[in-house]
Amino acid sequence: MVVHTDYLWFNTKKRQEFVRITDEIADIVKEGGVKEGMVLVSAMHITSGVFVNDWESGMIHDFPGGLETLAPAGLGYRHHQTGEDNADAQLKRTIMGHQVIVPVTDGALDLGPWEQIFYAEFDGQRKKRVIVKVMGVES
């Protein structure tokens, strides 16, 4: 049995950004030498998430719109009395999810035809981290 751990760093230019990370995760799985198992991809900050979806520019446009309706920025959140202004980011990342488990089959990510892994930043422009932990049977 093998457990292999790595971390990805992000520092997005915009406050809210979706970054495709499928290839980076595939590389870490290869480095870990796991043939059959699972890889956990999990955001380590409370205003960012990880999700699986389509890599299509319209979808990337629609999601922030949908999320803004569900968890609007600029409301009088009590969290903001601490000097923070990111309560909406915490709600958004909770709705999107902060982690995924991707199955590893025969040494590769076992994703469906349109599935891509994304990092979701909701309060960016500073350094953030994602943990990637692969676990399974060796190649």
Next chain:
Amino acid sequence: MVVHTDYLWFNTKKRQEFVRITDEIADIVKEGGVKEGMVLVSAMHITSGVFVNDWESGMIHDFPGGLETLAPAGLGYRHHQTGEDNADAQLKRTIMGHQVIVPVTDGALDLGPWEQIFYAEFDGQRKKRVIVKVMGVES
């Protein structure tokens, strides 16, 4: 250590449908011969999900209503400029979740009293797939 993989196929009659799959998952766990571990149940399409909830017809009626409010069909989603009409399905499956991990204890699914595993179809009437991967210590 054992890792066992299987796939379930779906082709629902309606566009939106919830299908109970607890028994199918229990069978795959038994086939895998895992005594202690976890099973990942994950939708492989971006317009379907997997969730754990009550097997009660009222709940199955209320959830689509609640989801329709949160992620309405028929809006002017930019994703639809590609010719697709399923942007709401992508939002719905994101809110519901696309995967669960079910614990396996003493060779069986370790579920609470009312917990059932469901496949959630949001853009059906065509073939869709769910991956089931069991990982753990042998019986």
Next chain:
Amino acid sequence: MVVHTDYLWFNTKKRQEFVRITDEIADIVKEGGVKEGMVLVSAMHITSGVFVNDWESGMIHDFPGGLETLAPAGLGYRHHQTGEDNADAQLKRTIMGHQVIVPVTDGALDLGPWEQIFYAEFDGQRKKRVIVKVMGVES
């Protein structure tokens, strides 16, 4: 390879309550003797959840407000014809998520700077259970 299982019990005073459980999970990981791996923390009832977020009183105030907007109590849910009154609790726990996987690195929970694990009760004042299953390589 080690798999170690434990259960946490809750009986909250209020109908809706968020309980920090990071220390309890860390203790179970230590008892399990896992050095590298993952721990699954999963609510076993359909009206409670588990999530990772900030331990900040404003956030703990804002989240129920945000959830109430998304999944209001007191609507005419069909589920209530069974005599239950907790359909909103099921929607709330679905939005918040009912489980997390926390990575274990070098024998400890590998959490980001502000990450804390919470039990989310949406229909409390009675006994509820959370399963905690650690899996990985021995210390």
